[in-house]
Amino acid sequence: MDSAVENPKFLKEKYPSLHASREAVSASRRAKVSTGESIPQNPEDRIGNLLGRYEHFVFDPEKRRRLREMVMNEYVRENKEKMAKGAAVVEERAARQLGINVHYGDEALEMRGDIAVEDLEKSLDQWINYFSDPNEPYAPWFRYYAFRSILSLGRWDKDEGKFPKRSPGTNFLFPDIDRSALGYVQDMISAAYDNRALENIQKAQRRMNVPENDVLTQREAREFARMSFADQYAEGIKQKGEITSEMKEETKGMWIAYRQGSDPTELWKSLQNKGTSWCTAGFGTAKAQLEGGDFYVYYTPDKYGNPTIPRIAIRMQKGEIFEARGVADKDQNLEANMVTIAEEKIDQLPGAEKYRKASADMKRLTGLEEKVNKGQELSIEDLRFIYEVDSKIQGFGYEDDPRIAELRLRPDRDPIGDAKIIYNNQIAWGPSDVINERTKAYIGSLFPGIFEFLPESIEIYTSFPEGKIGREILTIGGKTKDQLQNELKRQGINVSDYAESMMRNREFEVEKNPRKLALVRLTISTLGFERGATTDEIYAKAQSLGLELCPAEVGPSLRLKYKDQPLYEWLFIGMKQVADSGGGPDVFILDHDGDGLWLDDYWASPDSRWRSGSAFVFSLRK
Known part of the structure; x- marks a missing residue:
């Protein structure tokens, strides 16, 4: 893939006028100032300068923040009024269908616009944070290409099997990050322009006993490269396959260690069409991660009884655990029945201490989930845990384990009632309520001097529990x-x-x-x-x-x-x-x-x- 990194030919073909864009010209001028060399006229050299400039912005925290502001202003905030009006039309129409007459005034529209901006910024921030992480194994050209492309896409439509196009003022959230699909897209485009990348994939496919007629050819890779990113990303998602619910019930399996510096083919091969969201399913990513350290995968049996279904991944870097991931959801949380297995392995590896609380929390969360499903009452300590009164529940995924919200939002759960149990009904419900030496918690609005007025023994919430x-x-x-x-x-x-x-x-x-x-x-x-x-x-x-x-x-x-x-x-x-x-x-x-x-x-x-x-x-x- 190295030549694909150095050679911006793909971007020149994808965006014929990119080399003449204001950004590319500016990058070339800056290169002249720093090197003293003349401004290159070759389109690919100019694009190369642009990628260097882009990489400088992405990996420099201060410049990345400026870039973020520019992107948010152009793609989100500028369309606030259109988004607010669009949302209002949809909601007013839905209300009329229920026989309710609703009309949004200026203040309500302003609030609706603020909500839309907040949601879209959060949606776009996930991409900015992901592609600005130097630990993620993507080449500069691919970071540029993918990020530029998602700016015009909405979230994956599962029924249609495609990404809807965005238009100015749309409320569509940006696509979710699918690490496996991104790795697939980068691999395929790299194979179109880099013979070594193509040969690596062909070699891996033959070791998987792929029929010769189905082995990737450069022509097929080139055809893929000419597709729109929306179609490429959709194809990457379809290539993931699926881990069935029956397969997820199985816990007996085996660990396989892939050693640092080893051929990535076997690791890559084991993750194809298995339904994980791990970026390691991309060949280039698998190669880069094995260059950084050992990689452990726990496999359970497939329908033929062979241990081929990946359930847990533990990646090492600098001699310690770098991350532990599962297949419970797109955020790569561990499944409940995999927590103990992961814990036992983690305890054997350097760097285990930072994952011990996550492991203990996940085991306890699983136990409480089983307890609730059996209709058993939760103790005060159980409630303190679920509502994170004493500490945040840690997991293994990129986001909070979804079971936390599921337990709190069950129809038979009442957060306010649970708060009364946790604090023995010794709660002040606002500044006008009685506060004395028996008060254990304050839940209400903040007022000037509140932190001096309330002793440290009283827990403070503006709302419970968030x-x-x-x-x-x-x-x-x-x-x-x-x-x-x-x-x-x-x-x-x-x-x-x-x-x-x-x-x-x-x-x-x-x-x-x-x-x-x-x-x-x-x-x-x-x-x-x-x-x-x-x-x-x-x-x-x-x-x-x-x-x-x-x-x-x-x-x-x-x-x-x-x-x-x-x-x-x-x-x-x-x-x-x-x-x-x-x-x-x-x-x-x-x-x-x-x-x-x-x-x-x-x-x-x-x-x-x-x-x-x-x-x-x-x-x-x-």
């Missing part, structure tokens, strides 16, 4: 900048280049003497911004409630303390922006991915817009 607000004490001060940086390094915490440059900035100050600081953690929605808000709006609302911006050293100090952060969580520090080495107005962000814990930076200009689910930490006013 509106929970966290409080904790953090010690800051007493360490120099160098000592903080050395401690982060000693504890194996990843620090991005920009976050490091923020700590070197003279605006980043540390206090000479240690002191305790009360922190409050909340999401944008709990502040009352259900449709998101700007940085300035968030800061102003927090300050109106009696909170203030954190000292900058809260970023590294809280990072050192917050060791049990759930995988894929982001936590922003509400602080005065500090310039990074690129001059960007940044705040610190604490996150946790397959590489471990991170202290990172995030662009936070006064008018930067944040989603309602974004979580911030502020300090309590002294």
Whole structure:
């Protein structure tokens, strides 16, 4: 696939005028400035410069945020009014069919537009985050091609077997990410332009005993490359196959280890047409992942009794577990009957400690699911777990295990009634309710001074359970900048280049003497911004409630303390922006991915817009 990476011929054929686009010309001019060489006239060289520029934007956090704003403004926010009116027409028509007369006024339309923008931004963010992850094994040309293409597509229509086209103002969400299908598309296009990629696929197919007449030819690969991305992606989805419900009931099976640096053919072959959403089903991806470390797959029997059905994948990188995935859903959560099997294997491998809570949580979730299905009552401890009162439930997929919501939303469950059980009915239901020494929880709107008025022993929610607000004490001060940086390094915490440059900035100050600081953690929605808000709006609302911006050293100090952060969580520090080495107005962000814990930076200009689910930490006013 290397030549396909270096040679942008495919993009030239797909987009004949791409080399003459404003972006390509600008990229070539920038290349001239940095290298001193003349601007290339060859179309493919110009596209190559564009890909280099694109890669620079995608993998640079600050520039990626600017790119995100440009994309959101052009493809989402600009069409807010059209989306609102379109949604209103549909909903008014549906209401009339029920004999209800509904009309949307200006305020209702504005709110409907905000909802549409929020939904679409969240839908598009999944692609931006996915393709900006350097650990995902896609070539720059493919990242560019796929991302450009999905901007004009809606979600997969299972009945029609295709992706609907988007038009300006449509409320269609963007397509879901299917990692397996993306790997298939990249492989096929690579085979059309790279003989080595084609030979690798042909070799693997022959080892699978594919009839010679059905072995991929370059002509077939070229025909595939000429198809629209919508058709290519649809074909990739159809190629996945399906794991039947009968197959999913089987638990007896075997682990197979694919060693680092080994031929990826066997691993790739074992995942073809098996219904997984693993990107490893792409040959190029399998090759790249085996170059990074060992790969373990647990297979259960197919209908002939042969262990060929992949159920669990554990990928190693840098000598430790990088990720563990299942086949329960598109987010690759583990099936309930696979959790114990995965746990036993994980415990044998380096890096197991960061997955132990996920394993324990999944086993407990499975037990509670069985308990509920049998009609048994849940204990107070069971309810505290399901509603994540004490800690977040961790799983193995990219998103929350869907069983959490299923258990909470069962017809026989009443969240408010469950809250009364959990807190022994000692709940204040708003600022006008009686609050005394017996009160265990407050559920209601926030008011100025609430965090000083309510003692730390009282749990605070704006709504139960999703509106929970966290409080904790953090010690800051007493360490120099160098000592903080050395401690982060000693504890194996990843620090991005920009976050490091923020700590070197003279605006980043540390206090000479240690002191305790009360922190409050909340999401944008709990502040009352259900449709998101700007940085300035968030800061102003927090300050109106009696909170203030954190000292900058809260970023590294809280990072050192917050060791049990759930995988894929982001936590922003509400602080005065500090310039990074690129001059960007940044705040610190604490996150946790397959590489471990991170202290990172995030662009936070006064008018930067944040989603309602974004979580911030502020300090309590002294």
